[in-house]
Amino acid sequence: MALPRWPHKRDPREAERAEHAASIISAYPHVFDASATLREMQGGPMRIQLSADAHPFAVTAPRTIPYCWRWDIKDQLEDLLAKDIIVQSPHDAISSMDAGARWFTTFDAKMGYFQIKIAEEDQDLTCFITPWGRYKLKRAVMGLLSSGDEYNRQGDQVLGDIPPAAQPLRDLLKPWNEWCWTPQHDVAFEKTKEALIAPPILAHFDASLPTMLQTDTSKLHGMGFVFLQQHGEAWKFIQCGSRFLTDAETRYAVIEVEMAAVLWAVRKCCVYLAGLPYFDQVVDRRPLVPILNSKHIGEVENPRLPRMKMKLRIFTFAAGWQSGKCHSMPDALSRSKVQSLVEDNDVLDDADPLHAALVLSLLATCEEGISLCNDTLQCLHDAHQGVDRTKRRARQTIYWPGNDRGVENTVKSCSRCRELL
Known part of the structure; x- marks a missing residue:
């Protein structure tokens, strides 16, 4: 087929350009066909050459993607699959759980005692001999007096309020105690039932629900935050945390420490907050609210506050104030640190x-x-x-x-x- 050409010297009109484009498309249909998978270039497949000293390694966890961006990225992956650019590898594990999930499968702990590791310095106490040599246990075993107690102790850590509520009932079942049902046992029995049927405090993140981030600092102790979402009438935890102040932060002004707490908390919750259309940022220091909401960077005279505010520009939020007596959760966390200052010294680096x-x-x-x-x-x-x-x-x-x-x-x-x- 002859190549389409434009024989005139003048500029073509719009209708003529459309006609000319249609003739080119009809002359090369395989080039402009977007309905099929993406065609391969001629010349053979590309080979990837490894250097002689290359060592293989495995990646077993995906990169963390903010929840609000996941569907867009998933659509891009589906488009690449449709164009035969990528292929999905099989996997046999559930990687996520929907926020609205209501029914769950229950599992029994397989070889439960064997899941408890024995301290290395105590493993020699479990040595036993066989015709093929001596062995010692690395995991807890049936028949060891303390195995059951340790298994129950570690299991109680994930049961929340149920073990404390049921403790009087446990004492009643001990063989050396006399069976005597008292009003105290009635109260314990009712509390246990309430703990069993009460909804959990923690909840799954849902981008469509009202979201709140509360932060607070204790000038002599540390900083803490709670990340909440409203489920019906109740606000439930999604994430919380606390840490010590760095050596430099202990010399900050109070409003600077409060701003540093906001920046640290937002970074900790970035996987939920990035891409979120809106969330409420709640502090207990009123002068910080206009700095976060309405003041431009040039209007803030303190040189440290604008630097921290610039790092918050990628998030969409409105700051609000509540009194200290209503700000008890982040206040308590700021006084009970669980992370060291070395791990989280990522707000400002003054170690110069x-x-x-x-x-x-x-x-x-x-x-x-x-x-x-x-x-x-x-x-x-x-x-x-x-x-x-x-x-x-x-x-x-x-x-x-x-x-x-x-x-x-x-x-x-x-x-x-x-x-x-």
Whole structure:
């Protein structure tokens, strides 16, 4: 078939362009056919070559994707499957559970005692001998006096309020106690029934439900948060957490620590909050509300608050205030830390030698000022950069009269720099 051509020198009209395009499509139907799977390029398949020192490794868990983005990504995967670009590998495990699930399959613990690990220093106590040698137990076993107690103890950790409520009934069943049913046992029996039929406090995340994030800090202790969603008339937990303050955060102003708690909590709940159309951010410090809601970054004079607010721009929320007496859950968590400050030191990094030198300079007396200035200049020049770059770094962090001349003298008097020149 002859190639379609445009024989005229003038620009074609719209109808002529459409006619010309239709002729090209009809001449090359296999190129413009979008109904079938994506065609392969000619030239054979591509081979992936591994280097001689390559070592295989396994990935057993998927990357965490925010809930509000999952359906969009799933649609993209389905489109790639339809175009024969990817193929799904078989899997034999359930990877997720719908938020509205009501019926669940119950399972019995297979070889339950064998699921309890014996401490390594106690394993020698379980040694037994056979015709083929000696063995020692690494897991709990039937017949060991403490196996049942330990199994029940670990099982009670996941049963919530049921074990405490049923404790008086357990005592009644012990063989060395006299059977005597009292009003106390009536109360315990009713509490046990209530605990068994009460709905769980924790709930699955549902992007369509009202969402609230409450944060609080204790200036001498730490910070905590609770992430809640409204199920009917009740607000249920989705996630909660707490941690210590870092050494730098203990020197923050109160409003700065409160903002740091908001940023840390939002990052912890990012898998739920990213892409969410709206959620409520609740704090117990009223001056923080306009900073989070209405004030522009340029209107906030505190230099630390705008930096933290910029990191919150990808989330859509409205900040609100409630009094401290109604803010008990995050307040209690902020006073009961469960994570160390080393693991979660991701809000602001003030562990800079230059910053430390500046803090010392603010606390120093006038007689020590010259010495501290020299120490600060040495920190600025730790990377052994030239005069211009060291000056640029100094202008971003410090100022005192004549600091440019001090930078020049420090760089020129550096013995290591002179050796390299």
